[in-house]
Amino acid sequence: MNTLLLRPEDAGAIEQAGALLAAGQVVGIPTETVYGLGANALNDAAVRQIFAAKGRPADNPLIVHIADFDQIYGLVAEVPEAARRLADAYWPGPMTIILPKADCIPDAVSAGLATVGIRLPTHPVARAVIRAAGVPIAAPSANTSGRPSTTTAAHVMEDMAGKIAAVVDGGPCQVGVESTVISLAGDKPRLLRPGGISLEQLEAVLGPVEVDRAVREQIGDDVRVSAPGMKYRHYAPHAPVTAVCGDPAKGADYIAAHLTGKSGVICFDEFAGRFPGHVVRTIGRADDQAAQAHAIFDALRAFDHTDVAAIFAQCPDDTGIGLAVANRLKKAAGFHIIEV
DSSP, X not given: OOOEEEOTTSTTHHHHHHHHHHTTOOEEEOOSSSOEEEEXXXXXXXXXXXXXXXXXXXXXXXXXXXXXXXXXXXTBSOOOHHHHHHHHHHOSSSEEEEEEBOTTSOHHHHTTOSEEEEEOOOOHHHHHHHHHHTSOEEOOBSSOTTSOOOOSHHHXXXXXXXXXXXXXXXXXXXXXXXXXXXXXXXXXXXXXEOOSSOHHHHHHHHSOOEEOGGGTSOOOTTSOOSSTXXXXXXXXXXXXXXXEESOHHHHHHHHHHHOOTTXXXXXXXXXXXXXXXXXXXXXXXXXXXXXXHHHHHHHHHHGGGSOOSEEEEEOOOSSTTHHHHHHHHHHHTTTOEEEO
């Protein structure tokens, strides 16, 4: 298959992407978080092509993307008042809401569950493509399953060229980590995956929010989950990762003391000079969580183009969007964590 690279500024590109999606093809699309691997969410056969392209386990549910809020009503069984309050506060934006699904959602999207995740992205290209397709779009991150997520069209082509119909190049993603996933399908709101909307922001609207244990620890592959990214090894480069958590200066000391000849380092900007002779990727200063979120997947992917045999990564604290960055690093490390 010849994978087309479509540029939104070119005449007819958005319409071409929409037509491919409407015809049951898979298209890489930009969002403000990461690039998504999109297919018609109401077409079971199209959705199954996503799993084939990614090598994704069938029990890992997908998120359904919409272009306008009113589209949610045909996709879920009900829209509770809490969902409307969250939508008013943070949609369009990097937040996915889990609700009981409507009958039109194929089991391939929901992994056979009675719930579905819905997201209204901010990215204007994503919303334009969804409108052009005329259908909601199911889309996980556009990477090979288990690898770091894709934040540029070049990343998507690296993983998906020859496997999907097209990639729409909407430029680098602004946020850099996937959407926050909040479940409103149970008795209490529950954070299933941290992302671009922080736990603190959710609680400002909803009050107390439970945090699923999968956010901070490894869960077994036998556990049934209701959101992407909750189990399996995710976000990982080829070389094994060790996440170093705690005081940043002490973390830099630990890494410097434990480097071997083939070690690489992901670190905060102010410590970049501490590791001479090693491949180093910086992700922003220790106090700049937005920069860390924007840079983390690019840093992880970059090591696949080097000969490093192991990676040490400084991990931010669990406040704000730092919880999402820490979650991605710990999952990339298979929860091999050093506390300093």
